[in-house]
Amino acid sequence: MTxxxxxxxxxxxxxxxxxxxxxVATKRNAIGIxxxxxxxxxxxxVNFIAFARYNPAFRLEGEVFALMVxxxxxxxxxxxxxxxLNFYNNHATVDVDKADELKG
Amino acid sequence: xxxxxxxFAIVAALTAVSALGVVLSxxxxxxxxxxxxxxxxxxxxxxxxxxxxxxxxxxxxxxxGTLVLVVFGVMLTAQGPMQALKNKPMEWVVGGLLGGxxxxxxxxxxxxxxxxxxxxxxxxxxxxxxxxxxxxxGVTETAPIADVTGVPEGTRISRKSVAYLLPFEIVSxxxxxxxxxxxxxxxxxxxxxx
Numbered sequence: 001m002t003x004x005x006x007x008x009x010x011x012x013x014x015x016x017x018x019x020x021x022x023x024v025a026t027k028r029n030a031i032g033i034x035x036x037x038x039x040x041x042x043x044x045x046v047n048f049i050a051f052a053r054y055n056p057a058f059r060l061e062g063e064v065f066a067l068m069v070x071x072x073x074x075x076x077x078x079x080x081x082x083x084x085l086n087f088y089n090n091h092a093t094v095d096v097d098k099a100d101e102l103k104g
Numbered sequence: 105x106x107x108x109x110x111x112f113a114i115v116a117a118l119t120a121v122s123a124l125g126v127v128l129s130x131x132x133x134x135x136x137x138x139x140x141x142x143x144x145x146x147x148x149x150x151x152x153x154x155x156x157x158x159x160x161x162x163x164x165x166x167x168x169g170t171l172v173l174v175v176f177g178v179m180l181t182a183q184g185p186m187q188a189l190k191n192k193p194m195e196w197v198v199g200g201l202l203g204g205x206x207x208x209x210x211x212x213x214x215x216x217x218x219x220x221x222x223x224x225x226x227x228x229x230x231x232x233x234x235x236x237x238x239x240x241x242g243v244t245e246t247a248p249i250a251d252v253t254g255v256p257e258g259t260r261i262s263r264k265s266v267a268y269l270l271p272f273e274i275v276s277x278x279x280x281x282x283x284x285x286x287x288x289x290x291x292x293x294x295x296x297x298x
Contacts, residue, residue: 007215017206038170042166046146067236068275082289
């Protein structure tokens with residue numbers, strides 16, 4: 001790892017983040033939006049690990065926070081899927097454009 | 105071209121291409137498969153960075169747990185027209201522009217800030233399972249211990265060995281509460297008889 005700097009990892013993470021944001025912005029399927037959120041969280045995690053690797057003062061902290069992000073992402077996926085299934089039971093669709101009952 | 109550079113190029117290409125596949129595929133089942141390869145690529149990136157435990161945890165929790173959950177959601181809801189919802193072309197243009205601008209902004213800012221960080225030459229690996237577990241139990245000696253700067257004159261606060269027992273407990277109880285709530289939300293629907 002002596003010839004590889006921090007920058008390539010940050011570029012990869014930025015690319016994953018941008019992909020996640022575009023996914024959230026353009027998908028009409030609610031589960032597709034959930035996949036975009038997973039991409040965003042993974043991009044943040046790559047940054048945590050890369051900075052933990054390249055900043056010796058915070059070697060433990062990077063891994064600890066990345067683990068917390070993984071656990072919280074699992075919890076978030078469970079709740080989001082429960083909400084999506086409930087919406088599907090009530091409306092027989094997962095198109096987020098149809099979820100406009102609370103619109104003022 | 106040394107071995108780490110070549111390995112990183114392969115892994116990064118795999119990850120980036122499959123992330124693009126998640127965005128661009130209209131079929132939700134195919135997007136789920138692309139997401140699988142993206143998550144595997146991210147875990148390989150962790151292995152390249154020397155965080156073996158995180159890579160294994162990513163494989164087990166994400167690929168083995170979260171993605172199976174997503175695939176179940178796809179199976180339960182993807183029927184007929186819902187499997188491939190179409191977008192207007194204008195939405196692709198706006199989304200692509202937004203993504204490109206965002207990528208350029210984040211990449212330029214973070215790469216500009218990254219120059220001052222160098223890896224520790226002596227310590228190749230990130231903390232393994234034992235230091236992490238001790239950190240979560242609150243008995244670690246591996247975290248750096250130093251004086252806190254920026255305190256008033258005459259006082260001295262040293263940074264004790266850092267423990268993550270409380271966040272660990274909070275996260276675990278949060279996971280329990282969230283899973284109970286999700287099971288309640290997604291339970292089989294009973295129609296009211298009246």
